[in-house]
Amino acid sequence: xxxxxxxxxxxxxxxxxxxxxxxxxAPAGYENxxxxxxxxxxxxxxxxxxxxxxxxxxxxMLYGMRVSLVLAPLAxxxxxxxxxxxxxxxxxxxxxxxxxxxxxxxxxxxxxxxFLLITVRAAxxxxxxxxxxxxxxxxxxxxxxxxxxxxxxxxxxxDLMRSEFVWMARxxxxxxxxxxxxxxxxxxxxxxxxxxxxxxxxxxxxxxxLGALGLGVAEPLPSLGSLLRELQDxxxxxxxxxxxxxxxxxxxxxxxxxxxxxxxxxxx
Amino acid sequence: xxxxxxWAALRLVAVMLLASFAGALLMRAAPGFSSDDQExxxxxxxxxxxxxxxxxLADANIPVFYAHYIAALMRGDLGTxxxxxxxxxxLLKERLPVTxxxxxxxxxxxxxxxLALALAARTWNLRPLRFLAEGLSGTFISTPAAALALVxxxxxxxxxxxxxxxxxxxxYRYSDNLLQQSSDLPxxxxxxxxxxxxxxxxAWHVAPxxxxxxxxxxxxxxxxxxxxxxxxxxxxxxxxxxxxAWQSSQSRDLPLLVNLTMVVKFVTVCATLISDAAQRGLxxxxx
Numbered sequence: 001x002x003x004x005x006x007x008x009x010x011x012x013x014x015x016x017x018x019x020x021x022x023x024x025x026a027p028a029g030y031e032n033x034x035x036x037x038x039x040x041x042x043x044x045x046x047x048x049x050x051x052x053x054x055x056x057x058x059x060x061m062l063y064g065m066r067v068s069l070v071l072a073p074l075a076x077x078x079x080x081x082x083x084x085x086x087x088x089x090x091x092x093x094x095x096x097x098x099x100x101x102x103x104x105x106x107x108x109x110x111x112x113x114x115f116l117l118i119t120v121r122a123a124x125x126x127x128x129x130x131x132x133x134x135x136x137x138x139x140x141x142x143x144x145x146x147x148x149x150x151x152x153x154x155x156x157x158x159d160l161m162r163s164e165f166v167w168m169a170r171x172x173x174x175x176x177x178x179x180x181x182x183x184x185x186x187x188x189x190x191x192x193x194x195x196x197x198x199x200x201x202x203x204x205x206x207x208x209x210l211g212a213l214g215l216g217v218a219e220p221l222p223s224l225g226s227l228l229r230e231l232q233d234x235x236x237x238x239x240x241x242x243x244x245x246x247x248x249x250x251x252x253x254x255x256x257x258x259x260x261x262x263x264x265x266x267x268x
Numbered sequence: 269x270x271x272x273x274x275w276a277a278l279r280l281v282a283v284m285l286l287a288s289f290a291g292a293l294l295m296r297a298a299p300g301f302s303s304d305d306q307e308x309x310x311x312x313x314x315x316x317x318x319x320x321x322x323x324x325l326a327d328a329n330i331p332v333f334y335a336h337y338i339a340a341l342m343r344g345d346l347g348t349x350x351x352x353x354x355x356x357x358x359l360l361k362e363r364l365p366v367t368x369x370x371x372x373x374x375x376x377x378x379x380x381x382x383l384a385l386a387l388a389a390r391t392w393n394l395r396p397l398r399f400l401a402e403g404l405s406g407t408f409i410s411t412p413a414a415a416l417a418l419v420x421x422x423x424x425x426x427x428x429x430x431x432x433x434x435x436x437x438x439x440y441r442y443s444d445n446l447l448q449q450s451s452d453l454p455x456x457x458x459x460x461x462x463x464x465x466x467x468x469x470x471a472w473h474v475a476p477x478x479x480x481x482x483x484x485x486x487x488x489x490x491x492x493x494x495x496x497x498x499x500x501x502x503x504x505x506x507x508x509x510x511x512x513a514w515q516s517s518q519s520r521d522l523p524l525l526v527n528l529t530m531v532v533k534f535v536t537v538c539a540t541l542i543s544d545a546a547q548r549g550l551x552x553x554x555x
Contacts, residue, residue, distance in 0.1 A: 231415065
């Protein structure tokens with residue numbers, strides 16, 4: 001397992017370098033069109049060939065990784081914040097507030113996550129600018145993915161509220177924000193961090209699903225999900241292996257997250 | 269027992285009603301709700317277009333729409349789909365069996381693969397077998413459903429198999445963790461020390477303890493399966509309720525989406541309640 005973790009760290013480090021250095025590693029911009037060579041095969045000029053519009057696939061993959069790998073953690077941050085807020089309030093207040101929050105959580109959890117995400121995204125406008133589509137897609141991921149984490153945070157907060165040191169703090173006059181800041185948040189940090197870490201690969205996959213269905217990031221901006229749409233052409237044309245590279249990259253990156261995730265879960 | 273069933277049924281109804289209401293609210297808030305594609309149809313008369321607009325406006329007040337919907341539901345009327353111009357009941361009658369068949373196949377294959385691999389890997393603890401199981405589950409847990417559906421389309425494989433492969437990693441990982449926990453219990457170590465073979469230890473000491481907890485995953489696996497079937501049905505052009513949900517969201521078809529949310533909620537909540545009850549029953553019997 002140690003070897004697997006080392007490989008996972010190495011893979012993520014390489015991915016991070018590719019994301020950070022996309023500008024220098026990419027031979028062209030993600031929207032640059034080589035009109036004389038559309039659908040070109042891999043060559044020294046275009047390592048992964050070009051797409052139907054003559055855009056360099058390697059460049060688009062690098063920039064696509066940047067969009068997915070930078071914004072998925074931001075969406076995870078939003079979802080962790082919402083989970084912490086709702087779960088924390090439910091666990092801290094108890095009673096009717098807790099019951100109301102739990103109904104809200106049940107409501108979100110009883111609809112399959114992907115079903116909810118796709119139907120909600122399909123209901124939102126699709127003809128928006130690329131930056132707006134990025135914001136909508138990842139904000140949606142963040143806002144719809146909090147329920148399972150909130151339940152865990154709620155349980156954790158309730159356990160803490162019953163613990164002796166919190167009783168002692170309350171008996172000493174600590175309440176409200178001071179109790180949350182000094183006693184609850186530091187003790188919930190591990191659980192919150194685990195939820196944040198768990199959400200990242202889930203959101204990358206969810207964005208990929210949306211992208212493959214044409215509901216993700218709008219053209220010409222690439223993301224790992226939107227690059228998968230090219231596979232649809234592989235269905236009608238001949239299945240060229242290099243078209244599958246974004247999918248392979250996605251699987252490798254998510255697998256690396258999963259390997260490290262097991263360690264996080266054990267640690268927390 | 270009766271009291272438990274009563275509260276479970278009450279919870280089911282409350283969650284279904286709330287969820288469908290939330291779905292209706294969402295559709296109402298969605299941009300473009302008040303417009304209809306048919307308004308652009310030059311073949312329609314002004315009166316027809318006005319009738320379409322009025323029909324849309326009738327749905328605009330969500331509490332009123334929902335009250336009418338519930339009243340009609342009591343009479344067994346699920347309304348009419350605006351985009352497909354067909355009774356929702358008829359659409360569900362046609363599409364639901366397709367999805368249920370795929371769901372049943374995906375769950376059966378996914379559970380069979382997951383459980384078989386977890387049992388085999390834990391029983392014999394062979395390195396190649398564990399490597400294979402971990403590799404397969406790691407690959408499929410990292411694959412987006414829509415992308416796998418596209419790959420399956422390229423190689424002309426059945427879409428339900430794609431759903432099965434996406435469910436299998438969850439079953440495998442959860443079962444494997446439970447079997448590992450059970451394997452470390454003192455009585456299992458004692459049985460091993462007394463010379464019981466790996467199959468005997470698994471069959472008599474490990475599996476019976478882990479099994480009731482594995483049952484808890486049934487409800488979750490159904491929810492996952494429904495979730496992955498939506499993109500698979502869309503990509504593979506399978507005429508199931510996943511594809512219908514997709515179409516209804518894109519065309520802001522309120523009556524259809526509310527009913528589909530109800531159906532999906534009903535299936536997932538029922539599955540969770542049944543698996544929870546089965547788990548409790550098995551645990552009580554084991555105790």
